[in-house]
Amino acid sequence: MHSDAPFVADRSAARPRTGWIGRLLFRHEHLRGYGLLAPALIVTGLTVLVPCAMLVMLSFWTQVGYDYDTSLSLQNYQTAYEKPIYAALLQRSLWISGMATIVTVLLCYPMAYYVAFHVHRHKMIWIILITLPFWTSYLLRVFAWKVILGYEGVINSGLMHLGLITEPLRFLLYSTTAVSITLAHSWAAFAILPIYVSLEKIDKSYLEAAADLGDGPVLRFLRITLPLSLPGVIASVFLMFIPTLGDYVTPAMVGGPDSTMIGTLIQLQFGSVNNWPMGAALSVILVIIICLLGLCSFGLTRMFQRWAA
Amino acid sequence: MKPGTYISQPNTSLRLYAVVFMLFIYLPLLILPVFSFNSGLYVRFPLEGFTFNWYLALLNREPVFAALGNSIRVGLTVSILSTVIAVFAAKAIARNRLPGSGPIVGVIMLPLVVPGIIFGVALLVLMSRLGVPLSLYTVTLGHIVVCLPFAIATLLPRFEGFDLSMEEASADLGENGWITFWRITFPIVAPGIVASLLMCFTISFDEFIMAFFLGGTHATLPMYIWGQLRFPTQFPSMLALSSLIILTSFIVIFLSLWIGRIGLPKSAQSGIFK
Numbered sequence: 001m002h003s004d005a006p007f008v009a010d011r012s013a014a015r016p017r018t019g020w021i022g023r024l025l026f027r028h029e030h031l032r033g034y035g036l037l038a039p040a041l042i043v044t045g046l047t048v049l050v051p052c053a054m055l056v057m058l059s060f061w062t063q064v065g066y067d068y069d070t071s072l073s074l075q076n077y078q079t080a081y082e083k084p085i086y087a088a089l090l091q092r093s094l095w096i097s098g099m100a101t102i103v104t105v106l107l108c109y110p111m112a113y114y115v116a117f118h119v120h121r122h123k124m125i126w127i128i129l130i131t132l133p134f135w136t137s138y139l140l141r142v143f144a145w146k147v148i149l150g151y152e153g154v155i156n157s158g159l160m161h162l163g164l165i166t167e168p169l170r171f172l173l174y175s176t177t178a179v180s181i182t183l184a185h186s187w188a189a190f191a192i193l194p195i196y197v198s199l200e201k202i203d204k205s206y207l208e209a210a211a212d213l214g215d216g217p218v219l220r221f222l223r224i225t226l227p228l229s230l231p232g233v234i235a236s237v238f239l240m241f242i243p244t245l246g247d248y249v250t251p252a253m254v255g256g257p258d259s260t261m262i263g264t265l266i267q268l269q270f271g272s273v274n275n276w277p278m279g280a281a282l283s284v285i286l287v288i289i290i291c292l293l294g295l296c297s298f299g300l301t302r303m304f305q306r307w308a309a
Numbered sequence: 310m311k312p313g314t315y316i317s318q319p320n321t322s323l324r325l326y327a328v329v330f331m332l333f334i335y336l337p338l339l340i341l342p343v344f345s346f347n348s349g350l351y352v353r354f355p356l357e358g359f360t361f362n363w364y365l366a367l368l369n370r371e372p373v374f375a376a377l378g379n380s381i382r383v384g385l386t387v388s389i390l391s392t393v394i395a396v397f398a399a400k401a402i403a404r405n406r407l408p409g410s411g412p413i414v415g416v417i418m419l420p421l422v423v424p425g426i427i428f429g430v431a432l433l434v435l436m437s438r439l440g441v442p443l444s445l446y447t448v449t450l451g452h453i454v455v456c457l458p459f460a461i462a463t464l465l466p467r468f469e470g471f472d473l474s475m476e477e478a479s480a481d482l483g484e485n486g487w488i489t490f491w492r493i494t495f496p497i498v499a500p501g502i503v504a505s506l507l508m509c510f511t512i513s514f515d516e517f518i519m520a521f522f523l524g525g526t527h528a529t530l531p532m533y534i535w536g537q538l539r540f541p542t543q544f545p546s547m548l549a550l551s552s553l554i555i556l557t558s559f560i561v562i563f564l565s566l567w568i569g570r571i572g573l574p575k576s577a578q579s580g581i582f583k
Contacts, residue, residue, distance in 0.1 A: 033405025037413065040398035040457065044417050047454045051431035058434050107330070114327045118320060128566045133334050135508075135562040137515035139531045140551045143538065144337040147344065147352045147548070154340055157353030188334060239422060246424025248518060253538075263426050270430055270522070280434065283427050290423060 052287075059280035068277065076281035086265070086282070090289075093261040096176055096251075097244035100183040101191075105236050107184070108192045112232075113225075116199035127196070134189030142253045145182040149173040149254060174256030182250050187243070191236040198232025199225070230304045238297040242290050262286055338555055345548035352544060363549035373550065376533035380514050383445055383529060387452040388509035392502060394453075395460035400494075402461070403468035414461075421458045428454050429522035436523070443525030451519030456509040463508060463569055467501035470573055497572075504569030511561045515554070530554065 034041075060072040080086045115126045133141070148154040149172040156168040171177055202225060210220045244250075248263035255261070262282065269279025348358035367373055398417070402410055420428060432451050436443065475497070479489040495502075517531040524532055534550060537543040 029405050030407055033401040033407045033410075036397040036401035036405070037407070037410075038397075039394045040417055040461070041413065043394055043453060043457065047432060047450055048416065048419065048428065051428070051435040054435045054438060055427075055431040110323060110326050111330045114320075114323050118323060124570060128563065129331070130334065131566070132559060132562060133338055135511060135515075136338065136555050136558040137517070137531060137551075139515070139517040139535060140341070140555055141337065143534070143547070143551060144341050146538075147544070148337055148340055150352070152351055152353050154344075154352065154354065157355075161354045185333065185337060242422045243424050246426050248424075248426050248521075263424065266426055266430060270433065276434065279430060283430055287423070287427060294422075 055280045056284055058277050059284045061277045063275045063277050076278050077285075079278065080281055080285060089260060089265055090262050090285070092259070093245055093263075094289075096179055096259060096261060097183065097241055097247070100180040100187075100244060101237055101241040103180065104184040104188055104191045104240060105195070105233060108188055108236065109195055109233070112192050112195035112199055116196055116202075127193075130192055131189040134186075138186060139249055141186050142182055142249050145178065145185065146173065146254050149178050149181070173254060174259075176255070176259045178254040178256075179250055179259045179261075182254050183244050183247065186250070187240045190243075191240045194235035194239060195229060195232040198229045198235075202228045227304070227307070231301045234297050234300050234304070238294065242293060245290065246286050341548050341555065342552040345545065345552045347545070350542065350545060352548070363545040364553075366546050367549055367553075370546075372528070372533060373530075376528045376530045379445055379527060380530040383449050383452060383520075384510045384513040386449050387456055387513040388506045390449075391453050391456040391460040391509045392464075392505045395457060395464050395505060396498070396502065399461050399464035399468050403465060403471070417461060418458045420454050421462075425455065425516075425518040426522075429519050432519075433522045443523055443527070445524070445527050445529075447523040447525075448520045448527070448529065451523045452513040452516055455516055455519060456512050459512060460505040460509055463505040463565075464498065464501045466573055467498040471497060500568050500571045504565045507561050507565035507568070511558050511565070515558060 058068075059076055060074070062069045062073055062075050111130070115123060115130070119126055146153075150156065151168050151170070151173060153173065155172060156165075159165045160168065206224050206228075207220055210224055215223065245261075246263045246266070247261060248267050251259050251261045251264050252267075255264075266279050266282050266286070269275050269282060273279075343356075344352045345363055346359050346361070347356050348360040348362070349356070401407065402414055407413075429451060432447065432454070433443075436447055441447065471494075475493050476489055479493045484492070515531060516529075517535065520529045520532050521535070528536065530550075534547055537547050
């Protein structure tokens with residue numbers, strides 16, 4: 001805070017310092033702040049920014065046999081654009097995680113509403129209980145669904161045991177349905193929290209005012225609660241849609257040939273196909289899509305905030 | 310607002326929905342332990358006999374203990390490093406109103422939303438270009454990327470809801486910065502530190518995708534399970550192992566979330582999703 005220099009000088013008089021480094025650090029609050037941030041910045045730089053820069057560079061190289069052609073070219077992007085398989089997989093990823101996200105957010109809204117408006121004691125316990133499964137191993141949650149949805153799995157064998165079906169339902173495992181259900185279950189907690197927070201923030205006196213002026217429960221919800229909670233809904237759509245878009249584990253474990261997603265393809269390029277530059281290009285494309293979606297959600301939130309204000 | 314005022318009357322259907330929702334969230338996770346005690350080789354109804362054999366079988370498996378040891382070592386390193394880095398970062402973000410701290414925090418928080426596969430392959434590319442062999446060290450690095458946002462988000466409310474006058478009083482009484490930190494700041498943020506340690510350990514312990522890309526031949530527990538799932542005959546033992554892991558995660562995370570909220574004002578309790 002350069003602007004309140006006299007104030008800083010005043011405080012330093014009250015706290016005498018020895019050594020010029022100490023004085024410099026004390027006088028320059030910003031410097032001290034950056035010093036504290038430095039470890040986080042260095043780690044983030046080395047583990048996020050530098051690797052991502054490498055990834056972008058690699059995406060402009062091309063694979064020649066076991067080696068790279070390091071002259072810059074757009075060949076990988078051109079391939080990704082021209083071969084219909086890439087566009088199809090990308091579209092499918094958007095479709096699958098989009099559907100899973102919408103269904104999850106719709107299912108989560110009433111739950112968040114319940115905790116925000118109808119739970120009056122021990123709200124914290126409810127929130128912890130809802131989020132708890134989210135922190136257990138993602139791999140194991142997907143494994144659980146594999147066990148449940150399997151051809152001879154819990155649902156099929158249970159229904160057959162009860163005599164409701166005579167042969168296993170095939171569409172359960174290794175299908176888009178399985179991927180959607182698993183994603184919905186895995187990310188429910190992530191989707192609930194932003195909605196809950198935005199509902200919790202709503203000033204209850206608005207609702208009372210609306211009730212006093214004669215609005216029924218439905219109108220109150222539509223005219224007050226829903227609009228004010230929309231930023232939370234957008235945030236939760238964003239928070240679930242983005243990570244699921246590049247998911248690898250779920251399609252690999254419970255998905256079938258018709259539910260391969262872009263994450264699977266990226267893994268293949270770095271694995272058995274062994275075309276790292278192509279994999280890098282696909283990753284960059286995924287990141288660009290994510291950025292665009294992020295901008296959309298940011299813009300939408302702004303719009304709603306202005307509209308609500 | 311008091312319960313039962315004319316705005317929010319108890320709503321039976323909504324309560325029923327909440328119960329069903331909680332069942333949907335928890336039942337899949339309970340299926341694993343239920344079948345881990347089933348003596349049949351296949352995971353299907355009707356349940357056969359009750360047995361502890363699948364758990365006992367785990368005891369005789371050397372790779373399980375090797376993977377467990379790897380996971381614990383990585384988890385401890387990751388949780389300590391992430392938490393130490395996060396303590397300093399959270400203090401800087403909350404206190405020193407730094408120009409440009411918004412974008413910086415944004416970048417640090419990126420791994421919360423960007424799919425793990427992106428950072429996994431990016432680190433893999435960097436390591437291979439640098440000629441660094443894949444090992445538990447590279448996995449540790451990858452896990453720090455994943456854990457740092459959670460550690461900072463856990464610690465930030467601690468520093469934000471902090472009564473600055475206590476530190477000032479300590480300074481006025483002549484203590485220097487370090488002593489003030491140890492005697493005033495540290496005890497107040499300590500629950501956040503414990504919560505962050507527990508949380509980072511669990512995240513690292515359970516993390517799969519980074520380990521998958523960066524682990525090479527060194528398996529952590531989730532990688533070991535992933536490898537075994539190709540063999541249907543291994544399912545029962547993996548059910549037993551998974552049940553143990555899920556139970557451990559539940560306990561550790563519950564403690565973390567609980568301790569993390571001790572002494573925080575109500576407004577700050579929604580944590581990272583504020």
